[in-house]
Amino acid sequence: MALYYFHIEIDGRLFRDRHGTRIDDDVELIPHVQKLSAAFARRTTHGHRSPNAIVHVVHETRACTLYFPVARFVEPTVAVPAPQPH
Numbered sequence: 001m002a003l004y005y006f007h008i009e010i011d012g013r014l015f016r017d018r019h020g021t022r023i024d025d026d027v028e029l030i031p032h033v034q035k036l037s038a039a040f041a042r043r044t045t046h047g048h049r050s051p052n053a054i055v056h057v058v059h060e061t062r063a064c065t066l067y068f069p070v071a072r073f074v075e076p077t078v079a080v081p082a083p084q085p086h
Contacts, residue, residue: 003060004029006036008070010053020060029057029066037073 001024005017023029033055040053053070 004032005056005058005060006032007056007058008036008040008053009056014056033057033068034073037068037070040070041074 001022003020004023005020007017008015021032023032036055055068055070057066057068059065
């Protein structure tokens with residue numbers, strides 16, 4: 001189980017996740033980003049939503065940083081399917 005931080009960058013400003021989230025398996029990262037992106041989209045009005053918002057996923061050791069555009073996860077035309085169990 002690893003600790004990941006899910007920071008959000010909006011128009012060049014970085015809003016840091018100070019607590020992090022424990023993730024059991026890496027396949028849980030995408031669903032967590034999807035939930036975070038959907039929550040972000042619900043909390044912002046269309047006029048204030050930045051099309052350039054990005055979720056930065058940072059491993060606790062900073063050995064890995066991933067970047068996910070929020071728009072990719074909230075636009076129905078580019079929805080990412082849920083991971084399939086092995």
